[in-house]
Amino acid sequence: MEHPADQPPSPRGFFRSWQRLYAAVLLTALSVYLLLFVFSRIFAP
Amino acid sequence: MQLLDWIVVAAYFGLIITVGYWTGRGNRGLEDYFLARRSMPWYAMGLSVMATQASAITLVGTTGQAYVDGMRFIQIYFGLPIAMVILCVTLVPLFYRARVFTAYEYLELRCGPHTRSLTSLLFLFGRALSGAVVIYAPSVVLSVVFSLDATLTILLIGGFATIYTALGGMRAVMWVETWQMLIILLGILFCLGSVIWGLPDEVSLGEALRLAGSTGRLETLSFDTDPRQTYTVWTGLLGGLFLMLSYFGCDQSQVQRYLTGRSLRESRLSLIFNAFAKLPVQFVILLTGALLFVFYQFERPPVLFDPVTLAETRAAQPEAMAAMEARYETAFAERRTAALDYAEAGGGSSEAALKERFVAADLAFQETRADAVRTAAEVKGEPWTDTNHVFPTFVFTQLPPGVVGLILIAVLAAAMSTVESELSALSTASVVDFYRRFRNRFVRGSTSDRHDLIAGRIGILFWGTVATGAALYMGRLGSAVEAVNRVGSFFYGPILGAFVLAAVFPNRGARRAFPAVLCGVAAVWAADLVPRALGIEGVSYLYYNLIGTAVTVGVGLALGSSPGIRRRDAR
Numbered sequence: 001m002e003h004p005a006d007q008p009p010s011p012r013g014f015f016r017s018w019q020r021l022y023a024a025v026l027l028t029a030l031s032v033y034l035l036l037f038v039f040s041r042i043f044a045p
Numbered sequence: 046m047q048l049l050d051w052i053v054v055a056a057y058f059g060l061i062i063t064v065g066y067w068t069g070r071g072n073r074g075l076e077d078y079f080l081a082r083r084s085m086p087w088y089a090m091g092l093s094v095m096a097t098q099a100s101a102i103t104l105v106g107t108t109g110q111a112y113v114d115g116m117r118f119i120q121i122y123f124g125l126p127i128a129m130v131i132l133c134v135t136l137v138p139l140f141y142r143a144r145v146f147t148a149y150e151y152l153e154l155r156c157g158p159h160t161r162s163l164t165s166l167l168f169l170f171g172r173a174l175s176g177a178v179v180i181y182a183p184s185v186v187l188s189v190v191f192s193l194d195a196t197l198t199i200l201l202i203g204g205f206a207t208i209y210t211a212l213g214g215m216r217a218v219m220w221v222e223t224w225q226m227l228i229i230l231l232g233i234l235f236c237l238g239s240v241i242w243g244l245p246d247e248v249s250l251g252e253a254l255r256l257a258g259s260t261g262r263l264e265t266l267s268f269d270t271d272p273r274q275t276y277t278v279w280t281g282l283l284g285g286l287f288l289m290l291s292y293f294g295c296d297q298s299q300v301q302r303y304l305t306g307r308s309l310r311e312s313r314l315s316l317i318f319n320a321f322a323k324l325p326v327q328f329v330i331l332l333t334g335a336l337l338f339v340f341y342q343f344e345r346p347p348v349l350f351d352p353v354t355l356a357e358t359r360a361a362q363p364e365a366m367a368a369m370e371a372r373y374e375t376a377f378a379e380r381r382t383a384a385l386d387y388a389e390a391g392g393g394s395s396e397a398a399l400k401e402r403f404v405a406a407d408l409a410f411q412e413t414r415a416d417a418v419r420t421a422a423e424v425k426g427e428p429w430t431d432t433n434h435v436f437p438t439f440v441f442t443q444l445p446p447g448v449v450g451l452i453l454i455a456v457l458a459a460a461m462s463t464v465e466s467e468l469s470a471l472s473t474a475s476v477v478d479f480y481r482r483f484r485n486r487f488v489r490g491s492t493s494d495r496h497d498l499i500a501g502r503i504g505i506l507f508w509g510t511v512a513t514g515a516a517l518y519m520g521r522l523g524s525a526v527e528a529v530n531r532v533g534s535f536f537y538g539p540i541l542g543a544f545v546l547a548a549v550f551p552n553r554g555a556r557r558a559f560p561a562v563l564c565g566v567a568a569v570w571a572a573d574l575v576p577r578a579l580g581i582e583g584v585s586y587l588y589y590n591l592i593g594t595a596v597t598v599g600v601g602l603a604l605g606s607s608p609g610i611r612r613r614d615a616r
Contacts, residue, residue, distance in 0.1 A: 018313070022130045025320045029126035032324050033278075036119070036265040043258030 046192070046449065053450030057228070057457065061209065061221045068220040069213025074494035075481075078501045079146055079473045081216035081305040089223045090311065091318030094293075094302045095326070096226035096462035101183030102433070104229065104330065104459050108236070109432035111334025112341075115262040117276040121587060122327050124286030128293060129320035133313045135548055136294045141309045146477040148300040148544070155547035156558035158482075163559055164543055165478035167536040167566070168297055169471060176203075176467045176512030181519040183460040186433050187453070189353050199516045202457065206464040207509025211502045215305060218465045225458035232455025233329055236436075239444055240336045245343045245385075252388040253339040259387070259400050260407050262335040275585040284587030291537035291590045295544055298470035337439055342384040344443070348373050348417045350434035354425065358417070361424040369420065373413045380406040464512065472504030480504075534586070535573065538593020539565025545594060546601040554601030561604065565597030 072078045085093075110118055136148075145151045149168065153161035180203045188195040210218055244253055257263050267277045274280060293299045293316065306312030348370055349355040359366045383406040387399040422429040440452045480500055539562045546554040546561065554561065569589045576583030584592075 018133070021317060022133065025126050025130055025317060028321060029123075029324070033123065033266075036328075040263065040265045043254045043263040044261055 046453075047446040049446040050450030050453065053447060054454055054457075057454040058205070060224060061461075064224055065209040065213040065217040065221050069209075069217025072214045072216075072498060075146065075477070075497045075501060077216070078214040078498055079301070079469065079477070081214070081219055083305055084216070084307050085219055085305040085311065086307065087311040087314035087318065089219055090302050090306055090315035091322075092226040093219045093222040093462075093466075094299060094315055094319050095322065096222040096229065096459070097298055097302060097466040098292075098323075098463075099226070099229055099459050100179050100463040101186075101456045101460035102179075104232070104456055105183065105186055105436050106433050107327070107330050108334035108337060109435040111262065111331040112338045112435045113430075113432050115260075116265045116328075116331040116335055117267055119265055119324070119327055119331055120267070120276050120278055120281035121285045121288070122324055123278065123281035124283070125289045125323050126320040127282075128286050128289035129316045131290060132294050133316055136544060137303060137312055137316065138309055139548055140300065140304060141306070141312055145304070147297050147474050148295055149297070149474065149478055152543055152547055152558070155551050155555045156543060157556060160543055160558040160562065161478060163562055164295075164540050165297075165474045167540060167562075168295075169474055171532070171534065171536045172296075172298065172467055172471055173508070173511065174515055176464055176471070176508065177515035177519055179460060179463045179467065180512055180516035182433075183456060184516065186437055187456065189351060189434065189437075196517060199513060202460050202464065203509065203513030203516055206461045207468060207506060207513065210465045210468050211505040211509065214501070215301070215469055218469055219302070219305060222462045222465065225462045228451075228458045229455045229462075230326070232452050232458075233326065233333070235448060235451055236440070237329055237333045237336070239448065240333055240340050240439070243340050243344070243443055244336075247385070248339070248343070248388045253336055256339050256342060256384055256388055256403070257335045259404055260338070262338050272584045272588060273582045275587055280585050280587050284585060284589075284591055287538065287541065287590035287594055288587055291541040291594070295537065295540045296470075297474050298466040301470050301473060302466070334436070337435065339384075340439070340443075343381060345374075345377050347438065348414065349421055350431040350438045351421075352438075354421050354429070354431065358421045358424045362420055365420060366417070369413065369417050373410075373417065376406070376410040376413045380410045383407075464509075468505050468508050468512070471508040472501055475508070476500050476504045532570075535566055535569040535589065535593070538569055538590035539563075539597045540593075541590065542594040542597020542601065545598050546605075550598075550602060550605065554598065554605035557601045557604035558597075561597045561599075561601035564600040565593040568596035569593040 076082060107118065140148065140151055143151050143154060147165065149161045149165040152164055180199055184195055184198040184202060187193060188198045209221070213221075241250060241253075244250075248256075254263065267274070268279070269277045270279060271277070272280065275284075303312040303315050306315065347355060348366075349358065380403070383399070383403040387396070387403040390396045390399045418430060421431075437456075440449055444452065476497070481497065542565050543558045543562050546558045569592055572583060572589060572592050573586075
């Protein structure tokens with residue numbers, strides 16, 4: 001069992017659960033890879 | 046170095062002494078000393094994790110690498126955000142709930158005491174001399190570029206880090222590292238700003254990026270599927286994922302950071318912070334190097350960035366170097382003109398031809414420089430490059446007083462933060478995984494807090510002395526230390542394999558982790574040695590962790606599934 005203090009503080013905002021936070025990390029990483037791809041294509045065609 | 050720079054350096058040492066003293070008071074037992082009373086907030090742990098990973102070579106070598114080779118290095122970090130999420134879901138809660146001091150302590154619960162001893166020993170062996178490398182490498186560069194005595198620089202970095210780590214314990218180290226990482230980030234931003242500021246008025250940032258891009262310096266992604274290539278998207282995503290899982294999940298120097306969290310939530314958030322921040326920080330460091338390349342289109346760079354080697358090469362081969370430098374001068378002038386013409390073309394009809402002319406001029410210039418590097422290597426009688434001297438040369442010759450001091454302390458902070466983490470991790474593993482266990486077995490009565498604390502301090506002083514001593518003699522021990530370091534990297538994957546067995550297959554493969562880890566180490570060794578012996582190119586070293594993990598898990602499961610062994614376990 002997880003200690004209550006280990007749970008996210010309150011169900012407010014977007015990051016209501018760890019799953020959403022992890023999803024946000026992975027989506028951000030994917031966006032960074034895409035941005036790098038675009039950056040490469042613009043400046044190093 | 047001017048007075049203002051020395052004031053900045055003195056202020057830095059003053060800051061870390063104050064922070065170290067203030068936050069490191071009142072250590073009463075090992076939990077205080079090694080785990081900061083499990084009281085740290087996520088941002089301090091997050092910055093400390095980042096500072097531990099960022100060695101001085103990250104700052105100095107990575108910018109140099111982008112200058113020479115471009116930004117494709119960033120791909121090795123592609124697995125990091127995924128690794129952080131996997132660790133937050135799997136190992137971090139397991140470590141946190143088990144209330145362990147070391148990652149290897151957890152293995153004892155699932156795999157038995159021998160596996161704990163083996164993995165901790167592999168960690169100690171692998172990491173013992175890497176402290177020497179992280180002290181020696183920046184010390185040499187700093188001593189050459191900033192005209193400091195190499196012995197003094199080694200003693201300053203190694204000695205200072207050892208003393209305040211031993212005195213203050215983990216809490217002091219973590220808060221000092223938090224400040225050190227902030228200084229490093231500030232230094233990185235100052236560097237990027239300084240390079241952009243140093244570009245000629247007629248060259249905008251967009252034009253600078255176009256110039257860097259035309260020579261391939263901004264190529265960040267390669268979709269090459271050849272597993273022998275290190276800098277590709279696939280190697281970064283797969284090999285890099287296993288490297289990051291091993292490093293952040295099984296290396297005590299990192300695990301110890303997030304074990305200090307005041308709650309599981311804080312520990313997880315510290316890794317999530319790194320998952321968000323690491324790639325952008327690395328991008329900025331590499332972009333600085335790529336823009337440094339553009340800066341040196343308009344400002345003549347030295348033919349060799351290491352002034353000492355340049356003087357030695359000139360003295361050894363005066364005529365050859367004089368002819369080479371004359372060619373270098375002409376090649377630079379031609380490239381400068383071509384770069385200005387191409388930058389000013391700005392999408393006109395002649396742009397393609399001007400780009401071609403610039404790329405050809407750059408190629409000719411790089412060939413001349415490569416000749417000079419080859420000559421220097423011949424004079425030295427060993428393989429040599431000046432990649433690590435590119436960035437310090439820029440700082441020392443182009444930046445104003447004060448900023449030079451700031452960059453110097455950023456490099457010092459990067460070096461010292463890595464040393465501190467390694468020392469505290471080595472001491473924790475030695476004391477908790479070996480000294481305390483075996484003392485409790487042979488001596489009646491448990492140890493007092495005071496006794497444990499003294500043992501912890503002695504551990505740090507011991508490992509600090511070993512690392513600093515080896516760094517002092519590294520000029521002579523160089524290849525031996527590098528060999529130990531190289532072999533040390535073979536252990537990461539198999540140790541991760543043991544954790545996979547422990548966490549995912551506790552009833553099947555975990556009890557067979559000991560022989561499985563040995564098989565994993567042998568497999569990685571073979572993956573490195575066999576291609577060398579056959580004279581062929583093996584898979585990229587980034588895949589070694591994947592190989593080690595896969596073999597360890599496979600062997601562990603195979604042995605764990607063996608009916609004979611299962612019957613013996615049941616008895």
